[in-house]
Amino acid sequence: MSERTHSSTDDNAWRESQKHLSNSAGHLYSSVLAANRAMIPGLNAGDDADADDRQPAPSLEITYTKPDWTFESSDDGDGVSVGDRVRFTKRLTDAEVQTFADASGDTNRLHLDSEFAEKTRFGRRIAHGTLVSGVISAALARLPGLTIYLSQELEFRGPVHIGEEVTAICEVVEDLGDDRYRVTTVVEDEDGETVIDGEAVVLIDDVPEDEA
Template sequence: MSSNCPESDASDTAVAPNNQWSSASSNQWSSVSKHVVNSYVEANNALLAAMGFSPSRSSEPNGEPSESTEEPVTPGRQPETADAPVAEVAFGDETWFMERSTDSCEDLAVGDYVRFTKPIEDTDVSAFAQVSGDTNRLHLVEEFADETQFGGRIAHGTLVAGTISAALARFPGLTVYLSQDLEFQAPVEIGETVTATCEIVELLGDTRYRLHTTVETADGETVIDGEAIVIIETQSDA
């Protein structure tokens, strides 16, 4: 799995003193980064481990089950489930926040959404590098990253994109990933807080849904844009 940007050498163009990269660099970023993530589920497993999740014990051949029994959390308020396991692949943390438009799997409709917010900490980056094997110096070595166009270390793209998976896990019912398209539009600095939003845009039938997926910084800048297709099923009480 590739990282947020192809690894850069010390000869890469250094950022301007204000750390603002040029429009050309931005366009190049978008062009290089736009791709369909064929192994996104595998990357999610690495992300879940890095973020403290336990991967699901059972796996669908074409997707990743994610069960959620978590209560809605309003941004700015500590989750009621902080530090307590609530399902196979989900638990709360005092720095994480969740908002969703419905608590009923049966009532899902176009426009329903889940938002998940968390800071991308240095510990997340280190853990993700360890479990994924992506030890690109751009993410880990300050002296190297300082000489690139980014002017410092940035988070792995798939680490940041994994917050989309975290949001999907918080839809009511059992969510199974079928596909995910991603476009990385801007880097995320280590320490930034991001919000992933997954909104249903089309009902495909047979409990399948098409969703618009985005990740934004606290300033409202979209850093990842994409589309997912998932199955969302009612979870039995058995």
């Protein structure tokens, strides 16, 4: 994986200020939950308009999908193994940023106020970093089985602007035993640049029999 090189002092400062390592499952759970609520408003009770266009994923009925989401998997149908790779792509909309701000309580004006954001180093509004990282959870959920987060390390390498399409790429790199796996987790922007790099440990449970 090639690293993205920044030439400006501001970009270097961005990388240093945004580097985040989190091994707390509890903190991760609350952040990912907020991100998922923002990205999948159609799964929330009472949101019938958005729920109407949700569909079972083509290969794994444990997840839902929408027409404008893209999912690819190298799964051969024999369960999780080292080398398995999943990709999940979606666009991060302004509505999702607004919803995430409410769900998480992160109402930083950089994400919500265009006039304010224009005066910052970014020149315009950007999506919350944890909202962007939520697509990692979406990709992991599409591994075969029932995926449960145990830990996640993240490094934020660059901003994602409102309305930009992002892709999470997750690859199983080690079988840790007891149904636990180490997975590389990368998010790329629509230009193919890495904006988040990290690594996760997940537990893969069997899907309940009535859902298999």
